[in-house]
Amino acid sequence: MEITSIILAGGKNLRLGRSKALELVNGKSLIERVFERLKPLSDEILVVTSPEQFDLPGDYRAKMTEDIYPGKGPIGGLYTGLMASKSLINIVVACDMPFLNTGLLEYMVGLAGDYDAVVPRLENGMIEPLHSIYSRSCLSYIEKQMGNSRLSIHAFLDKARVRYVERTESGKLDPQYLSFFNINDQSDLDRAIELAEKHGV
Numbered sequence: 001m002e003i004t005s006i007i008l009a010g011g012k013n014l015r016l017g018r019s020k021a022l023e024l025v026n027g028k029s030l031i032e033r034v035f036e037r038l039k040p041l042s043d044e045i046l047v048v049t050s051p052e053q054f055d056l057p058g059d060y061r062a063k064m065t066e067d068i069y070p071g072k073g074p075i076g077g078l079y080t081g082l083m084a085s086k087s088l089i090n091i092v093v094a095c096d097m098p099f100l101n102t103g104l105l106e107y108m109v110g111l112a113g114d115y116d117a118v119v120p121r122l123e124n125g126m127i128e129p130l131h132s133i134y135s136r137s138c139l140s141y142i143e144k145q146m147g148n149s150r151l152s153i154h155a156f157l158d159k160a161r162v163r164y165v166e167r168t169e170s171g172k173l174d175p176q177y178l179s180f181f182n183i184n185d186q187s188d189l190d191r192a193i194e195l196a197e198k199h200g201v
Contacts, residue, residue, distance in 0.1 A: 003087055004091070005045045005090070006091065006092045007094075008094050010048055030096055030183065034098070041106055041109065044063065046084055048066075048084075049067065050070055075145070088136055097180070097181065098181065098183070098192050099181050104179055107165075108120075112135065117133060117160055117163070121165065127157070141159055
């Protein structure tokens with residue numbers, strides 16, 4: 001089964017004030033850390049971004065894809081990535097998740113089957129749509145929703161065939177739930193640096 005990984009890196013980074021993808025954690029940029037964790041699982045890696053965002057370091061081979069719907073948030077990036085992908089099954093993550101767990105992602109890929117999406121569900125029913133597996137079958141749902149000017153990933157998932165990965169399942173492979181740690185502001189970045197040192201990751 002061919003797998004494409006899609007890294008969403010088109011956000012405006014308003015809270016941090018600079019490109020999150022290039023921020024360093026334990027000596028590596030966030031985009032490098034994400035890339036390294038996806039590489040063992042991927043036949044191809046796509047980075048969805050805006051043209052002015054950043055250039056990947058030379059050692060990282062990925063296809064840079066310009067967001068078809070800039071300013072439309074994650075759902076626009078998801079649509080762009082799925083449109084560009086040649087694979088039925090796609091791993092989709094944000095660029096600001098420094099502690100992705102390859103084992104957990106591999107487990108989620110294995111659950112994909114006939115589902116449109118495989119999505120982690122954590123405390124209080126909160127889901128992680130930017131750490132999920134999506135089939136290209138989701139394109140029709142997204143097209144319809146964007147045609148109605150609705151930009152919530154959650155809304156189209158309500159209509160799709162979704163296999164939710166419950167917190168207890170995720171915890172077996174990632175007991176600290178670090179996979180879902182993401183960086184929005186400077187305090188998150190500082191915390192990521194502390195966690196990387198503490199856990200040696």
